[in-house]
Amino acid sequence: MAVQTKVGIVSVGEMGAAVAKLLVAHGYTVVTNITGRSEYTQKRAAAANIALLGTDQALVEQADYILSIVPPRDALATAKRFVAAASTSGKSRAQPLYYLDLNAVSPGRAKIIAAEFEPVASSVRFVDGGIIGGPPKAPEAGIGSAAASSEPGADWKRPSIPLSGPHPLPDEHLAKVLNTRYLGSNVGAASGLKCCFASMIKGLIALSLQSFSTAESLGVYDELQIALKHFQPHIQQSTTRMVTEIPPKAGRWVEEMHEIGRCFGEDGGWNNAKGGDGANVYERIAEVYRTIADDTVLGKERQEHRVRGKTSEDVSIALSDALHGKE
Template structure:
């Protein structure tokens, strides 16, 4: 079966590799992408193709940073209409149900089927099952083929938006905890309370301390992508929920950590010294 995967980042390329290993032919669109991305796609067994070829596949997965989800949907929908094709498009991005509704509206009723997907877990590795791909709005079970091609698919009995809501809630907890830990450890470093805080975490909250030791360094290269994800969570909660302000703040924190990485990693170095000391 021909499947298109738009997005050859760490997650997209790893999922494509799993599909290829299961016998699928995986196309992707690489115009304007970096040499590193092109090489990653090649190593995963993805085949570069133009948009018309992508539009002609039976199934298209969008696995891109959340800030790009709308633009990708517009690009693919235009190609589908240009070719007169019908396909199944699954948005697998970390977007709010509100944004997912916009994605579905872009395709309208003339492009085929649009499904709501969300990915929970890290990129798949050889010998391991993960991650889980949750799908909602799939009354016809159009996503079943992905399970046959090695992915761990879980259907949610709900409409478009249900899978995105799950992702927002899970990411809000998981990445929210990482952001909260990062913010308060940096505050402790500035206040010279860092060693005392670290010791207290180890003694009274050892599970949380262990999570932060692993999650904070893992966050550095991803922080730039998490900015838009936190903004999507804030939108999901809505202006009438005071907790929405928490995630606007989290977006600012991850923006700061992304800038720190580009600027040499001063804050990252402080956090690493504390966590590894």
């Protein structure tokens, strides 16, 4: 069933494209502006059935909602782009545009971004948000029809999208399709929840990467896995799976770790911890992911859009080699 609402997505990465497919499957028209982007991005947008517009201004004028899903380092610049587009738009809107910042930023950064929208507050509503979990996935054939009839999107495997700020989504159907949870009127609550959740999962992965690669360097990788399987089988199973998924994502996670450190330091009070900056641990975790992205062969393959099968030991070997200056 077609829906009149148009949703803009910026940008069309793995998550953005998957969210677009979820929305298209539920009758929404999805639009974006990827002028000047690579052929790879163009193909990804086409595969997700996203309609391409030529300018940010066209996106602002045609969309009812814009979902900003970009690397954390680009969140503020992206917001400024669309504030500028809204400021120069000559279109009179019957209803305000909702701008959902779904990026992995700290509560403090979310408030800075929200302030950018004050000059266009009459026409654009800012919503603080985050994405917890992996990209949406369509149901397998013949599965989920009963769930789909009871709640929009329930047959899909979807991440959770917490939202906060003074402007709850007015479109209940869209809110359900996207699997949103409204946390209240405070800008920063949704971003903070995302930081707290991501810190636990991505912190554990970083510790596992350091442990596995060091065990590889010492020649005891197999023994470590045997010990984990015996004493902590659930941790062994989850960590060996998760580390294999990291190389394609590591570059995007570097700035996210900095944002988590800011969240814990500024909002959690860890900047006041006795002995110094208690949130500085995430600066070090950021370096783990930077090393994977920039210094290992697996990270370089990702930059060239090449993918190959790998195991947790493959990742450990690649990281150990990079740290010891081996090709």
